[in-house]
Structures are given as C-alpha cells and as structure tokens.
Amino acid sequence: MTRRVDQPRAKFCPNCGKPTQSVFTGGRHRDTCPECGFIQYATYSFGVGALVLRDETVLLVERGIPPIGVWTIPGGFLEQEDDVYTAVQREVYEEASLNVTPQGIVIVRNRVDANRNDMYIVMLCEALPDQQPVPDGRESTQACFVHPHDFDDMNISVFTRWVVEHYLAHRPSPMQMMTVPGYRSDAIIFGNI
Ligand SMILES: [Zn+2]
Structure with missing residues (x-):
C-alpha cells in the first residue's frame, strides 16, 4: 500500500x-x-483494547474524550513502562472500574496516517462475575455490559462492532503469553499453542 x-x-x-x-x-x-x-x-503509537464478555454481553464504554459519545471497548495507549498486560488492566480499571485478567490477543490493527504508525491490539479479558462496571466520568461517561442486539440503537464504533461480532461468530483462540526458556526476561512473547 x-x-x-x-x-x-x-x-x-x-x-x-x-x-x-x-x-x-x-x-x-x-x-x-x-x-x-x-x-x-518513525513516530509510533501503541494501544490496547479489552474484549470483556459476560454471558451474551460485552463490556462497552461511552467515550468522554474524542470521539466523544461513541461507544467502544475500553482501552488506551501504552505508557513507556507498560507491557500490554499491565496497560489493558489499567485502562479497563480506569474506564470501567473492573479488574480483569487478560487471556490473550485476538485482533491486531495497524493504522498508518500522516502523524504516526499505530498498532492496536485487542486482548480477550475475563472479569470477576460479581463486579459491576462504573464509568470514571471523564474518559468514560457510561460503562455497561451490552447485548449485540442493542448495537443498532447505539452510536458504536465501526471497529468495535466488528471486533465483537467477529469474535462471537468465530471464537478465534487467543494468542497466549508464552515463556521462552533462556530468552531475555524483559520480553513477553505471544503465540498460539
Ligand atoms: Zn543530540
């Protein structure tokens, strides 16, 4: 391209x-x-999003920062010291007040524009069953578990909708964190088993 x-x-x-x-x-x-x-x-950016399922519903947040009012899966950019595990856990906690356990990578998006080369990965995450999402009122103005039947009535991001529907239709097995004996300990390796 x-x-x-x-x-x-x-x-x-x-x-x-x-x-x-x-x-x-x-x-x-x-x-x-x-x-x-x-x-x-080059200038790069790296983001991560969380696909958190509960029964037949998925965790979405209504964005309080641009694009304001759009519903997406929770997520955000990696800080310098972040790995994707800690970043996705922090972002879900910030935007929905939920503690999640990442299960692995299910989608990767690469987007290039005039300002930067951006990578965004979507991690399948599990939340404890009894926790209820709470928005932070700044980055997220609403946070809740939504049934895909309700997507038509929401201002939902095209990409988020595709991620949820693609995952639910195909249930791809996530790329999981793997250990590589003898390799440097500061690297996290993802692969399929
Ligand atoms: Zn110099």
Whole structure:
C-alpha cells in the first residue's frame, strides 16, 4: 500500500538541543544530531483494547474524550513502562472500574496516517462475575455490559462492532503469553499453542 506520509522531522535534537542535519541512513534521509547521534526515525503509537464478555454481553464504554459519545471497548495507549498486560488492566480499571485478567490477543490493527504508525491490539479479558462496571466520568461517561442486539440503537464504533461480532461468530483462540526458556526476561512473547 502506498500512502502519502512524510518522514517525521526534528529540527533540533530532542536529547541535547543541537540543530540536526539531514543524513542518509537506513535507506532514506533522516534528521540526525551531529553531537549525540540521535536519529529521527518513525513516530509510533501503541494501544490496547479489552474484549470483556459476560454471558451474551460485552463490556462497552461511552467515550468522554474524542470521539466523544461513541461507544467502544475500553482501552488506551501504552505508557513507556507498560507491557500490554499491565496497560489493558489499567485502562479497563480506569474506564470501567473492573479488574480483569487478560487471556490473550485476538485482533491486531495497524493504522498508518500522516502523524504516526499505530498498532492496536485487542486482548480477550475475563472479569470477576460479581463486579459491576462504573464509568470514571471523564474518559468514560457510561460503562455497561451490552447485548449485540442493542448495537443498532447505539452510536458504536465501526471497529468495535466488528471486533465483537467477529469474535462471537468465530471464537478465534487467543494468542497466549508464552515463556521462552533462556530468552531475555524483559520480553513477553505471544503465540498460539
Ligand atoms: Zn543530540
């Protein structure tokens, strides 16, 4: 796929503040710091969403931040120190006040626009049966378990609707966290068994 996307620029080095120079490296010109060696590569973002099912219903939140008023699965961006497990648990707790246990990855979306290259993964999660969702009133203005029959009457995100309906129709087995003996302990590996 060919897209009109510009290489991100850095006129000044974000590390030391020196003016950068355009240097051909890694197959293209990139703003590079002559002082400390910083190279402006692509800008990325990484998000995670939670698919939380309860009986025949799914946890959705009504967004209080743009796009305001749209219903989606709960989720958000990863912080620098996050792995996807801790990020998805925090985001569901923030937006719906539910404690969840991630079961694995069921959907991955890659979206490229002029500003960034974004990856978003959807994790199947389990919530304890007796917890009731509560919105935080800021990021989420409502939080509840919804039956897919009610999607037609809601302002639901096209992608969220597809995620729920695709999962319920096909029940793909999630890519689960695996341990790789002898491999570095700071990496989380997902794979199918
Ligand atoms: Zn520098």
